[in-house]
Amino acid sequence: MATTNPYAPPQAHVADVIDSLHLSAAERGTRLAASILDGIVFAGMVYVPILVSAAVAGSTSGPGTGFSAALAFGIGIGLIGFFGWCWLTIKFVKANGQSIAKKMLHIKVVRSDGTPITLGRLFWLRNVVNGALAIIPLYGLIDVLFIFAEQRQCLHDKLADTIVIVA
DSSP states (O other): OOOOOTTSOOOOOOOOOOOSSOOOBOOHHHHHHHHHHHHHHHHHHHHHHHHHHHHHHHHHSOTTHHHHHHHHHHHHHHHHHHHHHHHHHHHHHHHHSOOHHHHHHTEEEEETTSOBOOHHIIIIIIIIIHHHHTTSTTHHHHHHHGGGSTTOOOHHHHHHTEEEEEO
16 A cells, blocks of 8 residues: 655656856956947047037137037037937847947847847836936945846846846
């Protein structure tokens, strides 16, 4: 008479999960370089035209209508640069989860499970929510320091359920 013990542990065979995606996390230095390079690209496309036109206007004419017109022209060129930067960034993010610098450095943002990231998740969770949390004192520092954890995820990556990998 064989009876089963109702209090015995389950006897199911559990196989180890194998990472079939083979995702390689981006190096911390590469992520830092991409962040700095994105800032340089943004400044070059938006701020430099404004500053150059202000400098040219200031050196060619004294304060007055000439200066105002040149500065307005520079701001207009800066706005064109801003919209160009937005267009390129949105194009690259939609195509494969990369900013301009991430594309140059061959890294990209994906979901933690390896699926492509959506533009909405990247914009709202990684940027807007993270920007709103930045009003908390020392949040920016803590966000960045999380990259030194084993998973190499900053807080904004954890918020958006994303990882940065080698493309």
